Amino acid sequence: MRDMSSSVLTARNLSKHYGTGDARFDALRGIDLDIREGESVAIVGKSGSGKSTLMHILALLDSPSSGELEIVGQNAKALKGRALNTLRNATFGFVFQQFFLNSHATVLENVILPLKIARLGSRERKAKALETLALVELTEKAGSKAMDLSGGQKQRVVIARALVGDPRIIFADEPTGNLDSATGAIIENLLFSLNRDRGITLVIVTHDDDLAARADRRIYLRDGRLVGESDLKSPPPPAKNGATLA
Numbered sequence: 001m002r003d004m005s006s007s008v009l010t011a012r013n014l015s016k017h018y019g020t021g022d023a024r025f026d027a028l029r030g031i032d033l034d035i036r037e038g039e040s041v042a043i044v045g046k047s048g049s050g051k052s053t054l055m056h057i058l059a060l061l062d063s064p065s066s067g068e069l070e071i072v073g074q075n076a077k078a079l080k081g082r083a084l085n086t087l088r089n090a091t092f093g094f095v096f097q098q099f100f101l102n103s104h105a106t107v108l109e110n111v112i113l114p115l116k117i118a119r120l121g122s123r124e125r126k127a128k129a130l131e132t133l134a135l136v137e138l139t140e141k142a143g144s145k146a147m148d149l150s151g152g153q154k155q156r157v158v159i160a161r162a163l164v165g166d167p168r169i170i171f172a173d174e175p176t177g178n179l180d181s182a183t184g185a186i187i188e189n190l191l192f193s194l195n196r197d198r199g200i201t202l203v204i205v206t207h208d209d210d211l212a213a214r215a216d217r218r219i220y221l222r223d224g225r226l227v228g229e230s231d232l233k234s235p236p237p238p239a240k241n242g243a244t245l246a
């Protein structure tokens with residue numbers, strides 16, 4: 001059983017700006033955050049508030065302009081090159097719209113890819129990929145081309161690919177964004193069951209209030225600042241000037 005109380009991600013005074021001089025834009029300003037092993041966290045806020053920027057930095061896909069970040073006890077600044085890639089591949093799973101499936105490859109080949117990168121033997125990676133496809137109920141589509149699947153099936157392949165390397169943390173950016181509500185509910189249930197049953201920490205960026213409400217904790221961003229948090233027991237912070245946060 002994984003230790004639920006220890007931090008898997010710790011951010012201190014994280015800031016990120018784009019551009020310089022007059023063109024400088026501060027996308028994140030002084031973010032402090034602790035994410036504990038096994039919890040589910042939704043990052044919410046208006047468009048442009050910095051949600052994706054924060055998630056990309058937490059997932060080591062981008063670096064902050066200043067501040068400190070620790071991932072499973074390791075200082076992000078000290079991680080470079082191969083060590084960075086190895087930690088990212090071994091620790092994280094990504095459910096991002098920009099990480100497209102290879103539509104001409106089969107479902108199985110798409111799911112196997114991270115295991116190839118991790119240099120697992122071919123028999124072992126096939127067995128592991130098939131086991132993961134069974135978990136997302138896509139066994140019968142293993143040999144289909146990814147482009148021949150429905151939107152919900154594609155998203156399940158993306159989740160299988162995120163899951164196949166046994167990640168400690170899954171980062172999901174608008175995981176139900178392009179799906180109809182019934183299909184979105186299936187994807188949502190799948191993500192939260194992985195969190196509940198396998199103890200995988202879940203970090204989700206979403207505009208969807210219902211999805212955010214299912215997380216253990218919500219983190220509210222406004223103009224690059226963390227303006228509040230709510231867990232299951234406390235309501236969200238009041239919106240400034242009557243504006244809504246969603």
Ligand SMILES: Nc1ncnc2c1ncn2[C@@H]1O[C@H](COP(=O)(O)OP(=O)(O)OP(=O)(O)O)[C@@H](O)[C@H]1O
Binds near residue numbers: 025048049050052
């Ligand atoms: N590469 C970049 N260069 C300049 N500005 C950027 C860049 N990437 C993001 N920004 C700016 O940083 C701010 C935060 O962007 P971010 O994508 O994190 O917002 P978001 O909250 O995820 O928005 P959305 O909900 O619309 O996806 C935005 O104002 C955006 O225009």
